[in-house]
Amino acid sequence: MSACRPRRTGRRRIALFAAGAAAASLTLSACGDGASGGSAQTKFVQGKGGVATVPEGDRQPAPELSARTTTGTNKLNIADYKGKVVVLNVWGSYCGPCIAEAPNFAAVAQETKTKGVQFVGINTRDEKAQAVNFEEQHKVPYPSLFDPTGKLLLRFPKGSLNPQAIPSTIAIDRHGRIAARSLGPLDKSGLRKMIAPLIAEK
Template sequence: MSARTAPTAPVSRRRTAFVAAAVAGVLALSACGWGGSGGDASSGAGFGRSADRIATVPPADRKAAPELSGTTTRGTRLDVADYRGKVVVLNVWSSTCGPCIAETPGLVKVARSSRDKGVRFVGINTRDAETSQATAFEEQHKVPYPSLSDPAGRLLLRFPKGSLNPQTIPSTLVLDRHGRLAARTMGAVDEDTLRKMIAPLVKEK
């Protein structure tokens, strides 16, 4: 009788585990919250930084945002590229993250008040294994904008190295009207800081 070989894990399962481990490394500064400027891998990469932790890039030095498309927490298709010509606010969040909960009222308020100025908000929901966790959060906090479902963090890994990329949960990034990475803050963002990030980009053409 021939010896049986031990079954191997499905390729998809191994791949998911690898991606999850890689994302854990990308977000190693803090599982949920502000990691501090000392751990910012983009420090000294030509970014300006204000006293309120806003990192900015002048137009000539901005890098294009990666392809950010997929299924939302509500099961619909979304491609951030479809918002070209608008200022786009990207917020990386998780339903179990305390700072994410704290910042959401400000995000919701600014999303509603800035829409007529050509600003669109898109969330990137990560680390929530079930979309029901995310949708319950959105309903509880009356979030008016869609979120891409990214439980394993694959979208986060698409951000180019050396660019304004998300390094903590939460992180908030702003794309200019040409789809380029223009501003970022890490950790919970308050309403005033968010408006400061958006205002200069709304004026750009």
């Protein structure tokens, strides 16, 4: 899969990338292919379809993730959803695979909202107007944190299932712990399989 490149939109975009370069310790490839592996150190298991999972006893707490949303002035804090399964999707309006998976996420988000599941996007490497246009065009029914320079993505602890591509999807269990990850786009079936075990947990 060819890498997606953010559109150049002038000096403001360049300034955003320059700020993001300060966070260069995170190698976030544009448009991931879902490749990943497990290790004894990270204690996660690579499953079929590119979804990695962590046994319940080995899960690490999710980092503090709060920021203004793409469409609002108030801050959204992921910790406010503790007690729910939280599905975090890292996306950008310039990313072809993100466009392809958007209707899948919208559909599954609607299907699972009565089952204690909350979807939240993390928009990165975008300008706000482009992010808002994407959400309106694809009828995204859930909020997205606005993270143009990728600072939120750096908060994931070492050795955890951290986002490493655009798109990436991270599932957080009801206790606020990182439970599963997919690097690359997901169809509806893959997304359902990823979160179904977490919905069943108490």
